[in-house]
Amino acid sequence: MKVPKLAAVICGWSFSAVSSAQSVLSKDPCPSAFEEMMEKSKVEAWTAVENFYKKHSKCDDGAYAAGVSGLVADLLDTRWNELSSLKTKFSHDVGFKKFVLNHIDAEVSASEKELTSVKQKLTKSCPAGEEVLCKEIGVAVDRAFKEAGEGNSGK
Numbered sequence: 224m225k226v227p228k229l230a231a232v233i234c235g236w237s238f239s240a241v242s243s244a245q246s247v248l249s250k251d252p253c254p255s256a257f258e259e260m261m262e263k264s265k266v267e268a269w270t271a272v273e274n275f276y277k278k279h280s281k282c283d284d285g286a287y288a289a290g291v292s293g294l295v296a297d298l299l300d301t302r303w304n305e306l307s308s309l310k311t312k313f314s315h316d317v318g319f320k321k322f323v324l325n326h327i328d329a330e331v332s333a334s335e336k337e338l339t340s341v342k343q344k345l346t347k348s349c350p351a352g353e354e355v356l357c358k359e360i361g362v363a364v365d366r367a368f369k370e371a372g373e374g375n376s377g378k
Contacts, residue, residue, distance in 0.1 A: 329370030
């Protein structure tokens with residue numbers, strides 16, 4: 224008779240542990256925040272990244288951080304013509320500038336193509352008046368290649 228009671232207690236603990244884990248996972252804002260940023264970045268680009276930074280910076284870790292790094296590389300490559308709006312955002316929030324520049328990193332080794340393209344744009348088509356920002360991005364790109372062990376890639 225004691226075995227069924229023990230089994231019921233163990234089953235109760237197991238159910239409780241699973242319920243607690245599901246509860247924690249369902250309250251974790253990071254998956255939905257990251258998905259929202261990725262979806263909105265298709266239209267809003269840097270504003271979506273900025274909103275993620277402002278509202279969900281605690282999610283900037285692990286796979287989410289790598290995803291942000293990949294998005295930053297992609298946006299720099301595909302939205303190069305929006306560099307002046309990025310500069311404006313940076314002038315209003317130095318923390319956001321640091322966030323973006325720090326996400327040009329070795330985590331984006333899968334995005335080497337994008338970083339190589341950005342490096343070429345930095346040297347061939349830096350918009351007038353954006354030279355300082357281009358230099359800062361260039362330093363971050365060079366650092367990313369160095370961290371990834373690529374040495375002279377993109378030069």
